[in-house]
């Protein structure tokens with residue numbers, strides 16, 4: 276477990292009065308105020324070079340800060356250690372028998388996740404563990420959905436050119452939603468979805484996998500420390516327990532993880548699985564042209580057919596009870612989305628039809644799409660339907676939002692985040 280001191284929390288009775296000392300007398304820089312309604316506190320972070328100081332004032336009499344001050348007076352309240360993955364950290368601490376105040380992460384300031392370790396375990400210091408928002412994509416979460424159980428997996432972050440991700444939309448407009456790095460790339464995630472049902476276990480897409488060259492790892496900013504095997508471990512799922520792997524399309528960031536290189540031999544990754552692939556997508560992928568060659572890497576899928584584990588299908592329809600595919604075209608000629616239907620509810624794994632929550636507006640379509648007008652037509656119809664019928668949408672590439680409901684208010688679309 277790698278821990279870094281993030282900040283020291285100081286409980287004060289009145290933030291403004293405390294600032295008269297920290298800001299005015301000491302001359303320190305103070306960040307904008309922030310309220311954390313769940314904790315019923317108001318906070319101001321003070322920059323002291325390394326880890327920050329955090330002034331905390333209660334906003335309600337039942338706030339932990341109010342209780343602390345009533346009991347012990349103002350002063351140092353907690354220290355906060357940053358962890359790369361709070362779920363993993365809490366899992367490990369539970370296993371080591373450490374007493375926790377919060378056994379599950381809870382929302383903290385600035386979009387972070389936090390949890391407290393009990394002072395009885397830390398020799399008298401209240402220790403807060405914190406995972407920063409940029410690391411939140413690490414979450415592996417399970418959601419019961421009628422007769423199905425849906426688990427959002429994670430095959431790590433990657434980056435793609437921001438311009439290519441938004442097509443004709445000017446950078447001025449998209450950079451607010453998706454800030455580019457110095458190489459003009461925006462942060463994305465790869466999130467396959469696991470479906471558990473009476474008929475077995477299915478993974479929908481499986482990330483980029485681990486066959487990429489050093490150069491590709493650099494171009495796409497892949498971070499393979501946080502890859503699918505780790506997510507499956509967190510989910511308690513073995514690779515051998517997967518019965519079906521369904522492809523939305525065969526681009527490397529969706530189905531690269533279907534094969535692995537094992538002592539220079541390429542083989543299917545999930546030893547027991549049947550691989551479910553749309554036949555016409557297979558034809559396109561195995562006959563690439565100049566425009567899509569960089570996305571269709573033959574080693575990702577040809578070894579599957581060689582091993583005799585592919586089940587091809589030709590048309591839209593129900594693949595397994597509760598799992599239905601529909602061709603959208605657009606992104607690739609045969610790109611398809613997956614409907615998960617159970618208990619009168621519908622969830623949709625939309626793959627590259629709506630890659631992130633920044634792509635909710637109809638014309639915000641990727642420059643990568645081979646047939647953008649097909650994307651537009653399908654997307655217009657689909658988003659309307661998704662809003663009206665309250666589909667739970669799984670966003671495969673969004674760096675922060677794994678799933679949510681698309682809403683519309685005064686003509687503006689937004690996502691109500693669920694996972």
Ligand SMILES: [Zn+2]
Pocket residue numbers: 526528529626627630672
């Ligand atoms: Zn993609």
